[in-house]
Amino acid sequence: MPTLSIDGTEIEVAEGTTVLRACEQAGVEIPRFCFHERLSIAGNCRMCLVEQVGVPKPLASCAMPVTDGMQILTRSERVQAAREGVMEFLLVNHPLDCPICDQGGECDLQDQALYYGRVRSRYREAKRAVTDKDFGPLVKTVMTRCIHCTRCVRFMDEVAGVPELGTMGRGEDMEIVAALDGCLHSELSGNVVDLCPVGALTSKPYAFAARPWELSHTESVDVLDAAGSAIRIDSRDGRVLRVLPRVNEEINEEWIGDRSRYAVDGLVVRRLDRPWLREDGGFRPVTWEAALAAVATALQAAAPERTAALMGDLPGLEGMTALADLMRARGVASVDCRQDGGAYGPGVPASWRFNAGIAGIDRADAVLLIGTNPRREAPVINARFRRRWRTAGLPVARVGPVTDLTYPVTELGAAAQVLVELAEGSHPFADVLERARHPLIVVGSGALARPDGGVVLGLARRLADAVGVAGADWNGFSVLQRSAARAGGLELGIVPADGGLDAGGMLAAARAGGLDFAYLLGADEIDPDAFRDTFTVYQGHHADRGARYADVLLPGAAYTEQAATYVNTEGRPQQARPAHPPPGDARPDWKILVALARELGSPLPYESLDGLRSRIEAAVPHLAHIDQLPPVAPLAPFGDPDGVLDAAPFEEMVPDYYRTCPISRASATMAACARAVADA
């Protein structure tokens, strides 16, 4: 291990460390624009210059590996002069338009100009101007501000795997361009806004909306897919203005998908902000008292066996627990958290979790995807698959429709029958999995929601046994969920009790007139027509599909407005925190249900959030271990491997990445993205 001195302090670093990294380890900050720890090294901005004693020219520290005995100076006069020189050159063509630039206040160039910029410019010639480019509905360009660090180009090339950005020309004529105008064809494109160290790439929907110092920051988790990415919600005056990723090395690193980032404009439209009661074919606004009384009356009149409760994709553990407790106290058996009808082994956590862990992808050495498109179902997880392929040549095979995942895939066809061959070991890819030390089998939640979902699950399980996916330190049998609520509902055991109906059974019974009362907690990804003749209560934050035939609409809170716990696809509980109170008369989900139970005359055994969380902890202790992976779940038997497979091939489960839930369907930005992709 080489030892070097940085500003006179000796430090020992690992072989191959760059001077910049060594300086960071020594606690010395080095200014930079082009260098980014998650991208390849470009070495083109020159801002990170340092001096090496005995070397005549300053070094670009980001690209210089440490050698033993190096003496580095970062605060000498030469270094200061060199950096001032670089800054002066960068500012030659950079416009002085900070007052009208959205990056203002959170701009690397602005910050570093404070330390290295000259007070007055010596430049008297014309500045260059660059035509703006059309990067689509999410990324606004002001290309005259670009300093050509190429972070955006490298991100799209390396992380997103969509090499659509490039540098055209050279020297003064150099420009960043997109391959096609109108759209970047990546679900991760918004991250280039965070990466841009200047105001060349800014957020289009957030343009001129706020200054960073006016915003309140709320650390929370994303619920628009099941990865559970760490986010920061920036709000002002009771409105979410933007969502940014936070670093969580085990999940999203520092990226988030475009839907998670940009769907938040949907939070302020089509909202339920007061209770409504259906009357004479229309809705009438009513008070909470009247609405709860109407629900209580109908619920008391309904027979428990003709009553059902269904939970959607977005509720947190607290709301789901309160609804399940309320219903079970009344003897209702038909309570289900799986609105998609997914077949999971009841009570077997290994059958619904991504058991390998998202970070486990970094260890995987062979992957089989079954009926899943991770690029659309969880873009940040797909980025890990891509990196693993780039760094270690990860072999990936897929049973399902052919789509571009941004890495090479061995296509095994979309027919489910190939699972039998794989499970029997007669398919060549079974050997690849068997030879792998850390084989990973990823089953899509969509594959389990087919009529033969139990057979698919059972065959995947049998294959897992045959190739030995579970070892002492590894369980490669993994289910990739698409909705933020599903794993949590399953951990809580919210499935029908004996004799109860599951989601499919509820819909069928409702169509046949066999239900008196249905309670939909944000259940929107179903056919609402089924509930046309049933007394239906819809509790949620948007007047979306589930509200269409409801008799009572109860306004709940969205994920940015209530404290709620979500369990991601790994089974990891994380807490969402409210950035502001819900709009109008809307209330947190659990409070509505506590009030309803009181109205029914049979109060729930908790009246506070803490009480409710204690109840959850008592039932499922690991759900209280926030941010922790759950204890390893044994690969107990589940599924029905000997059942009959459907002839139907696996289908794409997310035909429209941008619109998958009530929030994203209400978002004008997401609609614009869907149009841009369709037009391109």
Added chain:
Amino acid sequence: MSGGTELFPGPDRDAAEAILGRYPPAHRQSAVLPLLDLAQRRHGGWLPPAVVDAVGDYLGMPSMRVRELVTFYSMFHDRPVGRYLVQVCRTTPCWLRGSDEVLAGAREELGIAPGETTPDGLFTLIEVECLGACADAPVVQINDDYHERLDGERMRAWLRDRRGAEDD
């Protein structure tokens, strides 16, 4: 257009494979510059977008990476050029030795300004920076050949001769 067969037909295919043979098989992309040069020579001295994309396909490179190279290197042309690409050096040694006169001669003889192509498609005139032959300034590069120690009249005479030869 995709694949090597259409891009480099006939004997060019051997030339392309010979170029590829100079690099390790795992690093086919290293051959991109000589292959672009070969492609440019076979496509009238410039690289149409479809040819650029085809070179990318041939080497397994994203077309954006190939386009970057084409715009970076001044010896690749992404717009059509005449059969004779007349590159007049204007850097200091040539300028001191009369490159202005040489350029004026070319302009008058061809009736076009730098950056333009004659209507018959024969000549494209451009100004370039140092060609590295300062000892024999002023210098003009026409296609692969250097023409040294020129003056306005010799420039005009050469262009006149060429046009005459092409007309015959």
